[in-house]
Amino acid sequence: MDTSASSARHPDATSREVLRLAVPAFLTLVAEPAFLLADTAIVGHLGTVQLAGLGVASAALATCAGIFVFLAYGTTASVSRQAGAGDLLGALRLGVDGVWLGLLLGVVAGAVLSLAAGQVTALFGASLPATEQATEYLQISGIGVPAMLVILAATGVLRGLQDTRTPLVVAIAGFSLNIVLNVWLVYGLDLGIRGSALGTVLAQTSMALALIAVILRALHRQHGKALPTVVRPHPGRVLAAARAGVPLLIRTLALRAVLLLTTWVAASSGDVTLAAYQVSATVWTFLVFALDALAIAAQALTGNALGAADVPRARTLTALMVRWGVWCGVALGAVVVALxxxxxxxxxxxxxxxxxxxxxxxxxxxxxxxxxxxxxxxGVLIGAGDGRWLAVASLVQLVLYLPVVLLMQQANVAASGLWWGFGTFMLVRGVLLGWRARTDRWAVIGAAR
Structure with missing residues (x-):
């Protein structure tokens, strides 16, 4: 069947295909930053120092999650390509490799964050009381990093299989559990900022276990009694998954460096600016994750279309999702202005x-x-497996942002000034991505790029 022709004749079918993935992904992504929103609201009423401390610790944890986000993005792209080519068992095997890689990286990263929490938080240059609060939060939160990275990888597997509903159910349950635990531990047991960290760790661990159970059931349906052989870690394949994620890792490191530099400027401007930036950055993360629902759909659908050697369909979906992305941005911006x-x-x-x-x-x-x-x-370029170009482009964007950072730091800007500076970075990023999307170099077909 000519799917591109079908899409042209039935544009509503294409829209429904995007919505089928994007709506559950939107709700899931909204639930993820809701963890931080809940923590911020609960900790914020403990005091400005605690809120500023949470800002520092959250930046460190977000950096850790951001560095390894290729576990979700890379897994989505590879699994969706394999599924698009008709090899479901091969897609699940790639997903298992990604989950093992996430667990391994999580153990190492979590140990580093917990043991070196004091040194990590001191790098931000916040006041001593705020740094002490950040250290307490980070020491406990580091324990939950393995679960956090397993969630990334497992969610990527399900997205690659075009299942965004299961991660939604797990995210809602985890968010609800997180709120209950945080209120009980912070106020009920009077644990302060430490209770917030502990509640989030427990909720994340529960989510990771639930997602793993779903993947194991899917593997059992495909491979039956041979399941132990399939899920056993294979060092060679796990290493291959790690190598494949290197370009996306470089991309993510560059993007995280931009956010860390902005937080550094905020921290050097005093507790009021840092506290205001922490909350505004949390709201920004919430909005990013909401808009990223279309990017998730773009990853899964682009990979699937190119795996099936259907470039016209990939381009049709791209044009549709870009239009939706801009209009969703308009709507979200209007809501923020109103509130x-x-x-x-x-x-x-x-x-x-x-x-x-x-x-x-x-x-x-x-x-x-x-x-x-x-x-x-x-999301389109990640789904297409265009990681090398994304890595180079992100490094260019970082270099161009450095003079802006220095100007903001010297001017001792307020929180609003930080966002004006960050806007220049986003503008450069948009120009480069738009140029790449207009070429044909990203649209490589086949089960593997």
Whole structure:
């Protein structure tokens, strides 16, 4: 069957295909930053110092998760290509390799964060009280890093199989458990910021176990009694999965460096600016994950289309999802503008932080249409396996952002100024991604790139 012709005759079918993946992915991605939103709201009412400390610790944890996000993205791309070529068992085997890699990397990264928490948080240059709070949070949160990375890999497997509903169910259950545990541990047992960290670790571990159980059931249906052989770690294949993720790792490191540099500028500007930036960055993460739902659909559908050697369908889907990304950005930006005077009071009672945060949210809102464009095209190229180009482009963007960072640091900008500076980075990123998408070099067909 000519799927590209079918899509042309039935554009509504193409839209439904995107929505079938994007809507559950949207709700799942919203639930993920909701972990941090819940932590921020609960910890924020303990005091400004605790909120600033959470900002530092969250930046370190987000960096860890961001560094290894290729576990989700790379697994989605490879599994979707294999599934598009008709090899479901091969797709699941690739997914198992990714899960083992996530567990291995998580054990190492978690140990480093827990044992070196003091040194890591000191790098941000926050005040001593804020740094102490950040250290307490990070020491406990490091224990949950293996589960966090397994969740990334396992979610990537299911997305590659075009199943975004199961991660949604698991995410909602995990978020609900996280809120209950955090309120009980922080206020009920009076554990302060440590209780917030512990509650999140327990919720993440439960989510990881649930996702692994789903993948094992799918493997059992495909391979029956040979399941122990299939799920056993194969060092060669795990190493191959690691090598395949290197370009996306470089891309992610460059992007995380941009966010860390922005946090560093915020930390050097005082606790009020840092606290306002922490909350605004949390809201930004929430919006990013919402827009990234289309990027997730782009990864899965692009990989599947190219695996099936259907380039016209891949381009049709790309054009549709880019339009949707921009309009979703417009809608989300309008919501933030409408709520910019209300949101600050939900996170802090400090009047100075509230004023700084309200201004920052307005700047952040204006950038959302551009964000929708950027995230969708990024997802398309990841789904196409265009990791090498993405790695080089991200390094270029980082280099161009460095002068902006220095100017912001010297000017001692407020939280709103930080977001104006960050907007220049997003603009450069959008230009480069748009140029690449107009070429044919990313659209390589076959079960493997």
């Amino acid at each position: 910019h005077g209300v949101l600050p009071g939900l996170f802090t009672s400090d009047a100075a932080v509230q004023r700084a945060l309200a201004s920052a949210l307005l700047v952040l809102a204006l950038q959302q249409p551009l964000s929708g464009f950027v995230f969708v095209l990024d």
